[in-house]
Amino acid sequence: MPKVLIVAEHSGGRLNQSTARCVSCALQIEGNGADVVVLGQDCAAPAAEAATLRGVARVLSVQRPENAAPLAAVLAPQIAALAAGYSHVLGPSTTFGKDLMPRVAALLGAGQVSDLMSVEGPRRFKRPVYAGNAIVTVEVPDSLPVVATVRTASFKPAGAGGAAAVEAATPGAELPGHTRFVEQRGGGGGARPDLQTARLVVSGGRGVGSEANFALLYQFAARIGAAVGASRAAVDAGYVPNDMQVGQTGKIIAPELYMAFGISGAIQHLTGIKDAGLIVAINKDPEAPIFQVADVGLVGDLFTVIPALERALA
Amino acid sequence: MQCHTGARNVQKIMVCLKRVVDYNVRIRLKPDNSGVVTDGVKMSINPFDEIALEEALRLRERGVAAEVLVVGIGPADCQQQLRTGLAMGADRAILVEHDDEVLPLTAARVFLRLAEREQPGLVLLGKQAIDDDCNQTGQMLAALWGRPQATFASKLEIEAGVAVVTREVDAGLEVISVDLPAVVTTDLRLNEPRYVKLPDIMKAKKKPLETLTLAGLGVAPAGGLRTVAWEAPQARQKGAMVTDVDALVATLRDKGFFN
Ligand SMILES: Cc1cc2nc3c(=O)[nH]c(=O)nc-3n(C[C@H](O)[C@H](O)[C@H](O)COP(=O)(O)OP(=O)(O)OC[C@H]3O[C@@H](n4cnc5c(N)ncnc54)[C@H](O)[C@@H]3O)c2cc1C
Numbered sequence: 001m002p003k004v005l006i007v008a009e010h011s012g013g014r015l016n017q018s019t020a021r022c023v024s025c026a027l028q029i030e031g032n033g034a035d036v037v038v039l040g041q042d043c044a045a046p047a048a049e050a051a052t053l054r055g056v057a058r059v060l061s062v063q064r065p066e067n068a069a070p071l072a073a074v075l076a077p078q079i080a081a082l083a084a085g086y087s088h089v090l091g092p093s094t095t096f097g098k099d100l101m102p103r104v105a106a107l108l109g110a111g112q113v114s115d116l117m118s119v120e121g122p123r124r125f126k127r128p129v130y131a132g133n134a135i136v137t138v139e140v141p142d143s144l145p146v147v148a149t150v151r152t153a154s155f156k157p158a159g160a161g162g163a164a165a166v167e168a169a170t171p172g173a174e175l176p177g178h179t180r181f182v183e184q185r186g187g188g189g190g191a192r193p194d195l196q197t198a199r200l201v202v203s204g205g206r207g208v209g210s211e212a213n214f215a216l217l218y219q220f221a222a223r224i225g226a227a228v229g230a231s232r233a234a235v236d237a238g239y240v241p242n243d244m245q246v247g248q249t250g251k252i253i254a255p256e257l258y259m260a261f262g263i264s265g266a267i268q269h270l271t272g273i274k275d276a277g278l279i280v281a282i283n284k285d286p287e288a289p290i291f292q293v294a295d296v297g298l299v300g301d302l303f304t305v306i307p308a309l310e311r312a313l314a
Numbered sequence: 315m316q317c318h319t320g321a322r323n324v325q326k327i328m329v330c331l332k333r334v335v336d337y338n339v340r341i342r343l344k345p346d347n348s349g350v351v352t353d354g355v356k357m358s359i360n361p362f363d364e365i366a367l368e369e370a371l372r373l374r375e376r377g378v379a380a381e382v383l384v385v386g387i388g389p390a391d392c393q394q395q396l397r398t399g400l401a402m403g404a405d406r407a408i409l410v411e412h413d414d415e416v417l418p419l420t421a422a423r424v425f426l427r428l429a430e431r432e433q434p435g436l437v438l439l440g441k442q443a444i445d446d447d448c449n450q451t452g453q454m455l456a457a458l459w460g461r462p463q464a465t466f467a468s469k470l471e472i473e474a475g476v477a478v479v480t481r482e483v484d485a486g487l488e489v490i491s492v493d494l495p496a497v498v499t500t501d502l503r504l505n506e507p508r509y510v511k512l513p514d515i516m517k518a519k520k521k522p523l524e525t526l527t528l529a530g531l532g533v534a535p536a537g538g539l540r541t542v543a544w545e546a547p548q549a550r551q552k553g554a555m556v557t558d559v560d561a562l563v564a565t566l567r568d569k570g571f572f573n
Contacts, residue, residue: 248447296562
């Protein structure tokens with residue numbers, strides 16, 4: 001019988017929603033529930049939060065000063081030690097999980113299934129390749145543990161209603177001293193909704209033209225309660241910080257509504273929004289490729305469309 | 315305290331280059347769904363690896379490193395991408411010839427052998443390859459080598475045996491400091507790679523390119539992941555065009571938004 005361990009992601013005392021999405025994935029592998037491991041310096045709060053997720057059987061809490069920052073080189077040997085009792089080890093396909101899980105896999109002598117998007121059997125999964133232009137089905141042999149990052153946009157977060165026990169764990173692993181956390185610099189999000197979990201996302205591309213012009217998008221987003229995203233071109237041009245990038249090399253998101261302003265619709269960008277409920281594109285070029293995938297398209301100048309939208313929604 | 319003579323920080327940088335379908339190519343599945351069409355398709359250095367090489371060359375030009383070695387794994391055709399790397403400015407190349415699929419764990423085992431042989435002070439490679447999109451090899455190499463990893467780098471500074479790396483993470487930017495030797499994987503905003511000039515292509519033909527084999531390095535291909543099927547993704551349908559903002563708002567309200 002499969003036994004699944006999920007590596008929780010948390011920050012600022014809160015569990016990241018990606019963990020609840022991993023739980024949904026785990027339940028498709030083994031319906032009876034999964035264990036969650038939370039590593040931190042003081043992670044009682046996120047551990048307690050994980051215990052309330054429906055489908056979580058047990059929460060392992062590994063608290064030690066070395067775990068204060070999520071350094072892959074420090075966390076991986078602890079997770080590899082805990083993995084001994086499990087057939088599957090899952091982490092989210094966020095930058096936290098992408099950094100950490102391959103290190104765990106290599107310590108276990110196993111490969112990794114990256115961006116697991118559907119469970120076809122306990123050891124059979126689908127995942128995207130070539131920026132989502134092809135989907136492959138992969139199989140992991142019985143002789144090896146399954147290590148995977150879960151494409152969070154493909155799974156709904158598990159709901160509340162669980163009451164798992166939280167146990168302290170002390171995996172015996174030697175921790176390296178060669179890697180040190182220096183600092184974290186927040187992005188430009190401020191009080192806006194989180195891009196990865198928001199129901200509504202307003203996104204701007206090179207067509208927005210400048211950092212100052214992005215104020216127009218921030219204002220409109222605030223009006224409708226949306227998070228703000230961007231294309232790589234907008235990030236590279238310095239209009240917005242890197243954490244706002246949506247796409248193959250940015251964030252993969254699945255909001256109910258995605259409104260793209262001045263974004264051409266390059267394949268690498270579209271990879272990030274495939275699972276959006278409704279895609280709306282506003283572009284002044286009627287030939288822009290984004291109109292090929294948008295559910296609703298409007299040919300127009302974003303600088304007149306956005307104020308008009310605000311008036312219409314007022 | 316470590317004695318620092320002001321000499322170079324890193325003798326050698328090893329850069330891993332993967333040959334991939336060029337990012338401008340719209341890939342097609344083979345008619346029998348056994349993979350993607352690569353015959354007659356433009357192949358290039360994985361864009362992230364190209365950024366890794368550019369960074370290595372800049373470190374050498376700043377006097378931080380002495381030598382830049384490019385390495386690749388794959389069929390003999392990979393020589394083209396290694397030659398391009400030499401034309402960009404790398405000093406020498408190693409191709410580990412292998413005709414079958416190379417899983418990231420296999421690649422990491424090969425790079426480990428090369429790292430043991432070459433003793434680089436720094437290994438640089440792209441954060442992911444744009445064909446399999448795995449984002450694994452650098453982390454796996456670091457694990458097997460027992461050395462630090464700094465993934466998704468957008469800034470790299472080297473001083474006195476330490477690399478200070480700014481990483482692009484979901485929450486913004488994170489700075490970590492790692493002891494050398496270390497593995498650093500590159501993100502898109504680290505630099506803009508240079509263009510290759512014609513005389514450099516000529517010069518590159520004379521630079522050394524050594525060929526090794528997996529077996530010669532004592533590496534067995536990693537078992538594990540087996541790809542059993544390929545398929546096209548579910549395409550999104552082209553939707554409707556509206557002619558003005560009022561029609562757009564009406565459509566959105568009809569779909570249940572802003573009511
Ligand atoms: C390896 C690799 C990875 C990549 N990863 C990503 C990624 O993760 N995310 C990503 O987004 N890109 C990524 N890219 C880049 C991608 O290929 C495109 O270059 C990028 O998405 C283009 O951004 P854009 O649409 O904003 O700019 P452009 O393509 O320049 O499009 C700007 C659009 O704005 C429109 N416009 C201009 N002015 C106005 C106006 N006033 N009103 C309305 N419309 C206007 C124009 O008609 C045009 O369609 C990647 C590329 C590579 C090679």
